[in-house]
Amino acid sequence: MTKTRSGAHRTRTTKKDLRKFREEEPLKEERLELDFHKGLTKAAEIAASVKKRPVLIAVFGYPDSGKSHFISNLLERLAAKGIVTVGYHSTAGTAAFDSIKTPKSETQVKPDGFIFHCGHMREKDNKKSPDFLANEVLGCGIDVSIVVYNPSMHKVPEGEYDLIICNPSSYKKKQ
Numbered sequence: 001m002t003k004t005r006s007g008a009h010r011t012r013t014t015k016k017d018l019r020k021f022r023e024e025e026p027l028k029e030e031r032l033e034l035d036f037h038k039g040l041t042k043a044a045e046i047a048a049s050v051k052k053r054p055v056l057i058a059v060f061g062y063p064d065s066g067k068s069h070f071i072s073n074l075l076e077r078l079a080a081k082g083i084v085t086v087g088y089h090s091t092a093g094t095a096a097f098d099s100i101k102t103p104k105s106e107t108q109v110k111p112d113g114f115i116f117h118c119g120h121m122r123e124k125d126n127k128k129s130p131d132f133l134a135n136e137v138l139g140c141g142i143d144v145s146i147v148v149y150n151p152s153m154h155k156v157p158e159g160e161y162d163l164i165i166c167n168p169s170s171y172k173k174k175q
Contacts, residue, residue, distance in 0.1 A: 039165035066170035097137035
């Protein structure tokens with residue numbers, strides 16, 4: 001069990017753990033997850049409930065699962081709640097986290113949140129993951145971890161996620 005900056009405890013996601021986020025009947029009997037739109041609503045609610053600012057959100061998923069689309073929509077939902085959030089489309093280095101720690105100028109508006117786009121599944125020891133980089137640079141963890149997947153392309157992701165979003169309408173991008 002780990003503790004996030006918001007004080008919430010995070011454990012390995014299981015069917016039982018996901019029941020607290022359930023807003024509808026499961027999409028399939030053996031899984032409990034949220035569809036794309038209900039997941040957006042729940043993600044915005046969770047992010048808004050984190051008291052510490054800036055809130056750090058990581059969106060994980062395989063290629064073509066709909067992460068970019070989810071992030072774009074989540075940015076709009078958070079803005080509607082008055083939460084100024086910045087989306088990063090790469091976490092390959094410490095630059096994004098350095099900018100959180102040290103704003104470029106005194107007059108720069110400090111965002112209330114940051115969303116990180118992760119084209120992979122959550123991996124504990126990956127030195128390019130937002131979990132590792134947030135701890136390394138900021139001395140804290142990710143507040144909200146989300147995974148987006150398409151059930152026709154991939155199986156249900158396993159691991160430590162606050163929300164699992166099923167997005168069957170995503171499609172393979174043309175190369």
